[in-house]
Amino acid sequence: xxxxxxxxxAVGGVSxxxxxxxxxxxxxxxxxxxxxxxxxxxGHLKPDAGTVRLDTRDVxxxxxxxxxxxxxxxxxxxxxxxxxxxxxxxxxxxxLSHRGRGxxxxxxxxxxxxxxxxxxxxxxxxxxxAGETSxxxxxxxxxxxxxxxxxxxxxxxxxxxxxxxxxxxxETRETIRLxxxxxxxxxxxxxxxxxxxxxxxxxxxxxxxxxxxRVIAEGTPxxxxxxxxxxxxxxxxxx
Amino acid sequence: MPDPSFVFAQSLSGLTAAMFLFLIASGLSxxxxxxxxxxxxxxxxxxxxxxxxxxxxxWLGVGGGRFWVAALAAxxxxxxxxxxxxxxxxxxxYGKEELYQLLFTYxxxxxxxxxxxxxxxxxxxxxxxxxxxxGASSLFGAIIPHYNLLILLLGPAIALAFWFVLQRTRVGRFxxxxxxxxxxxxxxxxNVDALYTWxxxxxxxxxxxxxxxxxxxxxxxxxxxxxxxVEAFVVVVIGGLGSFWGTFLGAVIYGQVxxxxxxxxxxxxxxxxxxxxxxxxxxxxxxxxxxxxx
Amino acid sequence: MALLARVPWGPLVLAAxxxxxxxGSRFYTFLANDIVIWxxxxxxxxxxxxVTGLVSFGHAAYFGIGAYTTGLLMKKLGLxxxxxxxxxxxxxxxxxxxxxxxxxxxxxxxxxxLTLAFAQIVWAICFKWNEVTGGEQGMPEIPYPSFDWVxxxxxxxxxxxxxxxxxLTLLMVALCxxxxxxxxxxxxxxxxxxxxxxxxxxxxxxxxxxRYELAAFVLAGAFAGLxxxxxxxxxRGVFPDFAYWTKSSEVLIMTLxxxxxxxxxxxxxxxxxxxxxxxxxxxxxxxxxxxxxxxxVLLFVFPGxxxxxxxxxxxxxxxxxxx
Numbered sequence: 061x062x063x064x065x066x067x068x069x070a071v072g073g074v075s076x077x078x079x080x081x082x083x084x085x086x087x088x089x090x091x092x093x094x095x096x097x098x099x100x101x102x103g104h105l106k107p108d109a110g111t112v113r114l115d116t117r118d119v120x121x122x123x124x125x126x127x128x129x130x131x132x133x134x135x136x137x138x139x140x141x142x143x144x145x146x147x148x149x150x151x152x153x154x155x156l157s158h159r160g161r162g163x164x165x166x167x168x169x170x171x172x173x174x175x176x177x178x179x180x181x182x183x184x185x186x187x188x189x190a191g192e193t194s195x196x197x198x199x200x201x202x203x204x205x206x207x208x209x210x211x212x213x214x215x216x217x218x219x220x221x222x223x224x225x226x227x228x229x230x231e232t233r234e235t236i237r238l239x240x241x242x243x244x245x246x247x248x249x250x251x252x253x254x255x256x257x258x259x260x261x262x263x264x265x266x267x268x269x270x271x272x273x274r275v276i277a278e279g280t281p282x283x284x285x286x287x288x289x290x291x292x293x294x295x296x297x298x299x
Numbered sequence: 300m301p302d303p304s305f306v307f308a309q310s311l312s313g314l315t316a317a318m319f320l321f322l323i324a325s326g327l328s329x330x331x332x333x334x335x336x337x338x339x340x341x342x343x344x345x346x347x348x349x350x351x352x353x354x355x356x357x358w359l360g361v362g363g364g365r366f367w368v369a370a371l372a373a374x375x376x377x378x379x380x381x382x383x384x385x386x387x388x389x390x391x392x393y394g395k396e397e398l399y400q401l402l403f404t405y406x407x408x409x410x411x412x413x414x415x416x417x418x419x420x421x422x423x424x425x426x427x428x429x430x431x432x433x434g435a436s437s438l439f440g441a442i443i444p445h446y447n448l449l450i451l452l453l454g455p456a457i458a459l460a461f462w463f464v465l466q467r468t469r470v471g472r473f474x475x476x477x478x479x480x481x482x483x484x485x486x487x488x489x490n491v492d493a494l495y496t497w498x499x500x501x502x503x504x505x506x507x508x509x510x511x512x513x514x515x516x517x518x519x520x521x522x523x524x525x526x527x528x529v530e531a532f533v534v535v536v537i538g539g540l541g542s543f544w545g546t547f548l549g550a551v552i553y554g555q556v557x558x559x560x561x562x563x564x565x566x567x568x569x570x571x572x573x574x575x576x577x578x579x580x581x582x583x584x585x586x587x588x589x590x591x592x593x
Numbered sequence: 594m595a596l597l598a599r600v601p602w603g604p605l606v607l608a609a610x611x612x613x614x615x616x617g618s619r620f621y622t623f624l625a626n627d628i629v630i631w632x633x634x635x636x637x638x639x640x641x642x643x644v645t646g647l648v649s650f651g652h653a654a655y656f657g658i659g660a661y662t663t664g665l666l667m668k669k670l671g672l673x674x675x676x677x678x679x680x681x682x683x684x685x686x687x688x689x690x691x692x693x694x695x696x697x698x699x700x701x702x703x704x705x706x707l708t709l710a711f712a713q714i715v716w717a718i719c720f721k722w723n724e725v726t727g728g729e730q731g732m733p734e735i736p737y738p739s740f741d742w743v744x745x746x747x748x749x750x751x752x753x754x755x756x757x758x759x760x761l762t763l764l765m766v767a768l769c770x771x772x773x774x775x776x777x778x779x780x781x782x783x784x785x786x787x788x789x790x791x792x793x794x795x796x797x798x799x800x801x802x803x804r805y806e807l808a809a810f811v812l813a814g815a816f817a818g819l820x821x822x823x824x825x826x827x828x829r830g831v832f833p834d835f836a837y838w839t840k841s842s843e844v845l846i847m848t849l850x851x852x853x854x855x856x857x858x859x860x861x862x863x864x865x866x867x868x869x870x871x872x873x874x875x876x877x878x879x880x881x882x883x884x885x886x887x888x889x890v891l892l893f894v895f896p897g898x899x900x901x902x903x904x905x906x907x908x909x910x911x912x913x914x915x916x
Contacts, residue, residue: 409885
């Protein structure tokens with residue numbers, strides 16, 4: 061796919077395939093085009109060229125809410141939750157929307173999908189905090205909540221944009237373990253971007269490296285680690 | 300087919316009205332561009348400018364250039380008021396939701412316009428034209444008062460002066476920068492707080508000046524503020540929120556639509572104006588010369 | 594404090610409201626009637642502002658349309674109230690659908706400006722279309738609905754027409770508020786709050802933000818129209834200023850005064866504002882000044898409005914624990 065902004069080529073000729081049930085990662089220095097790429101996939105931006113396919117279906121150019129309904133879930137770089145709703149309500153809202161209850165103007169909303177919501181909160185370790193206002197949670201807890209919202213949409217493909225950004229080392233490890241566990245358990249296909257290399261190399265099965273909007277390497281973690289170009293551009297720069 | 304000199308007279312009257320609207324709308328646009336708030340009270344500053352001019356004229360008289368002193372003094376008074384309001388009250392609402400800021404400006408309308416009623420009563424006030432400009436001339440068959448002609452010259456002159464300030468002076472540059480990106484400006488060490496106060500002062504000065512200058516032409520009455528603020532909104536929307544020349548263009552277009560609308564379709568002229576505003580918002584929300592908001 | 598929450602406030606207030614003509618003078622009935630109608634108007638606006646986060650400056654347009662619809666149907670076509678009243682809601686809702694379609698494609702200040710523009714268009718049409726709307730003079734002398742059959746009933750006979758109309762208003766408004774309450778507490782209402790909280794996130798849990806906003810816009814407009822229909826009769830006349838932008842700001846202030854964050858906040862705001870207005874205008878002609886000062890105090894000290902302040906106080910006093 062290709063995307064330019066006012067003549068600046070943010071994403072140029074990036075092609076990516078993720079197999080069902082696999083965990084894949086996109087890495088690259090800041091400005092490499094990772095978030096732009098995500099935005100193209102989720103329908104927040106329209107590509108100048110190229111297509112997005114979910115399973116066999118062409119979803120290029122569809123609105124984000126339609127793409128979400130087809131089975132794509134996403135978390136965002138800046139924490140995106142519903143601040144004045146409680147933790148419980150945040151997740152419940154996603155269930156309500158996904159299960160098509162949004163057109164219901166009559167039922168009382170409190171008891172709907174109680175079991176599913178509590179189950180999901182438990183698996184995230186947020187069950188005890190269900191009644192708290194989500195805007196007051198710690199950054200790490202908010203990110204976990206955001207993961208929960210994305211999961212409540214019961215996606216087949218989950219995109220995570222820097223899921224551990226701003227987390228402590230402990231939180232990061234916990235979150236990643238959780239993500240991997242949930243992905244395996246539900247047979248999710250996972251695509252994420254990260255800056256933390258330990259995270260990436262620990263769970264990703266396939267890594268794509270972007271630099272200045274282009275793919276410079278792709279393969280298993282071992283292959284990518286050994287790639288000279290990658291070392292020069294990315295891993296080398298960090299030292 | 301109406302008489303061409305009549306058409307000319309109508310057009311000129313539309314242009315004259317446009318000059319006043321431009322003065323008010325430019326202040327409105329300035330405040331919106333930098334502070335991102337739509338100041339409902341701007342029409343009230345305009346009204347206070349008219350009342351203050353009346354008051355200064357009462358004290359000083361109109362002869363020997365004193366009208367112009369009165370007008371400037373009125374504008375300065377309103378500017379001072381604007382600065383005080385910003386400094387003491389408005390500044391504390393910056394972090395809060397936009398709705399609160401908007402409602403605050405509306406509260407100002409209530410307080411200030413009633414305040415004007417308390418001071419000057421409800422009878423309409425009039426200001427005589429300055430001597431030397433009380434006459435009228437015939438131009439292309441239409442009778443044009445001299446005062447109106449002066450306004451037609453003064454309007455663009457003030458516009459150019461204002462534009463010069465924006466483009467060439469330091470304050471102007473800061474204002475334009477603040478309209479684009481306040482945070483970076485603050486990070487660069489510019490005193491953004493003081494800048495905001497200055498923006499309010501300048502905008503209020505322009506509004507007050509508009510009111511002062513119109514006082515010899517129209518009666519100063521309560522209620523002129525709510526009438527004019529909606530007109531100013533229309534102008535700013537057509538021209539583009541935050542765009543300087545857009546406001547000028549918007550004012551000119553509005554003036555012409557209104558004066559010819561009244562002429563040819565008297566029952567539809569008000570409707571036409573708001574339909575124009577709605578049309579611009581639907582087709583091109585950022586107006587003729589504005590830029591899409593982030 | 595938890596006990597207080599269990600008290601059935603709704604039915605109690607309703608019962609108390611029904612008693613007003615019995616215990617108060619004609620003036621109190623008049624005042625109560627005014628309050629009840631504005632409570633509906635303000636609550637309808639809150640569906641947009643408080644629940645969905647859409648600030649409209651032109652809500653009075655639908656109020657005005659409702660008033661003119663009922664007024665026209667009853668005065669010029671002689672239709673009964675039971676037809677003319679729902680028609681107000683239907684027509685206002687239809688207009689809201691048309692206007693709203695364009696408004697929801699814009700955000701924030703542009704949205705607000707367009708709602709204002711549309712409201713002014715409605716006002717301009719009402720102001721100038723002399724043949725239909727009576728133009729600047731409006732339509733005075735809207736007839737009351739016929740209450741003869743009620744006066745003949747054994748238990749409820751013996752009241753004056755104005756009082757029957759008050760009872761009717763109470764019933765209609767109570768019904769509308771109940772419906773609105775259901776809507777706000779439904780899954781649909783929850784989707785609206787997600788839009789208010791974070792529209793981007795709402796989009797990506799599958800919420801078609803524009804469509805939901807339009808739905809909220811239409812519902813809010815319809816209920817405002819119903820309030821307008823009642824008001825036209827109550828006011829014994831329908832006038833163009835029902836749709837003027839200052840009416841929109843009045844109802845917005847009520848909503849803020851009472852508190853946008855709670856369902857009954859706007860209704861409380863209507864009560865307080867109308868009573869204050871009545872009290873203060875008996876002492877001074879400078880009511881706008883007082884209102885302006887109250888508004889400023891509100892914005893700086895009680896942004897959550899009266900209901901918000903009451904809630905905060907209750908929380909502190911009662912130590913209510915979160916579930």
